[in-house]
Amino acid sequence: MDTQQNTALTRALAEVPGPLPTSGVIHIAIPHTDRFTVVGNHLAQHPDLSCTAVGIAVRIQSLPQGVEVGIKALAARCREGEKRVAAALRELEAFGYLQRVRNRLPSGRVITRTIFCNQPTALLRPRRPAAPQHPAAAPAPRPAPAQTPDDVPTPAPAPAPAQAQVPMSAPAPAPAPAPTSAPGPDMSAPPPVPPPPLVAAPPAPLFVPLVPPPTAPKPPPAPLPRPDALTPELDRAATALLSDLRRHAPQFMLSETEVRQLVPGVAAWLERAARPDAVRRILTTDLPHPLRHPAKLLKHRLTALLPPPLPGSHDLAAPARPRVTVTPFQNCDDCDRAFRSPTPGHCRDCREHRTHHTNREHPSEATRTAA
Template identity: 30%
Template sequence: MILPNALTQHATLSLQARGLAAYLLSLPDGTDISIRALAARLPAGEIAISRALRELENAGYLTRQRVRGPHNRISTVTTMRDVPAADLRVSPEAPAAAPEASPAPAESTPEPAHPSEPEDEPAAPCAPKPTRPAAAPSLDAVTAGTRVLLDVAATEPRLTVGATALPALAALVDQALAVVEPAEICRALTANLPGEIRSAAALIRHRLAEHLPVWTAAATVRALHASTSAAPRPRIEIATSPAAARWTECSDCARPLRTSTPDGLCGDCRAVCAA
């Protein structure tokens, strides 16, 4: 294929439009040249390709025609040529037999009398595929730590964390739940908040890291105290010495006596009573 100098050296066409024209003329008939298809094959975005197609259309090298196909489906037929359409219709410098237009990659249809208005929509019909909705999170994936964080966000909306930081924070809350009640965690996270919270995730992470060692130590002390209280205490019994059981006192003067006496008196008290 030989490209005419008028196209490759066109004064008003950008280099991208000239390169796209050369690429389109090299494709076989019937090739999909919609903006989306071209963007998938070329190292250019849809916006740049759409702008280059409009330049070629304004210069007369490209025409688009809306046609109604089977089942009343409307499609766009694109024709690309190496000579502008205006030069094909009337050109004072052209020879008597105008050169036959070389069809571009498009359906074989009669050339329209006038180029259609530029369109920003893709040239070939391409029904968009329905986007599959994102799957809802499974209830089994919501841990107890996640529920606590959701309760905290409901109590204080400024402590709402994003989905990216939620799993890591929920894991920390799960560790805290092993040693403390959920209400205690909520109080620790929502008490004495600053006036401005720049990052809810950072604040929650800091408070959990600060309180978790304290909660763990307190739980260890409580468990140790509970195990000590539950263990049976040894019973201590003091046996009475046989020697101590033989000692007695005088019932009158309370003098200690080695052995008990029939009247319970010591010798002095008995003598006094006898006198």
């Protein structure tokens, strides 16, 4: 008898239309009459926005225009700190709900204006002119003044077809022969089918996230490295190293099956001249707490931290520099000018002068040479 019963809640549940669900939430929708804000489901149920970002968006949407909605102002109104508020504002800005624009005043001061849109996808569609909210607010049509019988306009004659319109200055055309009766439209033919309405393409999203969602398919893991040739010596050394890990880290109590699965990875490290103590230190250092799957951790480290093979002596040798042949300088025998040539002789000007002088003195030889 001492249990308090909420009769108001019981009465409200009785007024919910339809049968109540057996599980899940039960909504008691009481219409708001004052102090309420309309929030779309595209924001309240956004699949990529965090709950903090949705709450900050609802808080901004409920504030009147002109209220400061910066990081410090929102942190003073909410329980979240400045870091969480800043992260939420970045999310809303990435999805188009929030936009921060920097404007320069006539005085030269730069201010930041914050613009919030409650439905950013509607900005991509053409907007129709808004209809008046209240019919009573629309201006009443003015009554037309009473018209007397003299003011009643006479109906204008119907305009003649374009073919019958003839300018007044043109002579009257000769009477044409009476046209034969044109065949009427075929009433038995089916009416033309109107084309299907054009379906507008859905608007492109304002923002395409670069980070895939958690439900996106993950790429397959990289395979465990294997040596070029798993010799008996490598197999024995890798098995001993894996079996000895529990002495250095008790968390690595591996089964025999797990050891056999990880042997090729350790053998690939040993084949690349990795020292056993270095391999052991890399595999057992900086372990997570608690370590739930030691074999998976070893496989990940053996795959992701595999060192490259040691380079050979020919790889470490410095590359041979290409030999550049330099043509030496020579002094001209006539003008003593310096020029580049593999053999001594005359420069180009002296050679041309000698050829021209020879052609003038012995034209027959020049003609014979040209022939």
